[in-house]
Amino acid sequence: MGFFDFGTIFFLIAAVVIFFQLRNVLGRRTGSERPPFDPYSAARTGDKDAAQKSENVVSLPRKRPPGEPAPDAYAAIDAFAKPDTDLNKGLRTIKDND
Numbered sequence: 662m663g664f665f666d667f668g669t670i671f672f673l674i675a676a677v678v679i680f681f682q683l684r685n686v687l688g689r690r691t692g693s694e695r696p697p698f699d700p701y702s703a704a705r706t707g708d709k710d711a712a713q714k715s716e717n718v719v720s721l722p723r724k725r726p727p728g729e730p731a732p733d734a735y736a737a738i739d740a741f742a743k744p745d746t747d748l749n750k751g752l753r754t755i756k757d758n759d
Contacts, residue, residue: 735753742749 734756738749738752738756742752
């Protein structure tokens with residue numbers, strides 16, 4: 662009775678139940694599944710999509726040379742702190758370094 666003891670039978674039944682539960686949850690292949698994603702075939706057919714993507718390109722403004730502040734860069738600082746105060750000078754220094 663060494664092979665058919667209680668522990669062996671219990672774990673055998675548990676393994677069979679788990680197997681059938683996984684089979685019910687995961688299902689079987691029926692042939693109506695979507696084909697797997699192939700990233701390389703999408704790159705080959707991307708020629709016609711390239712024209713559509715080029716229409717969505719937005720050109721951004723060019724970067725200013727360093728040290729040259731933007732026009733009206735200090736307008737928000739002047740509205741917050743009175744001009745020629747220590748706070749205004751400190752905020753302008755922070756804005757220049759930023």
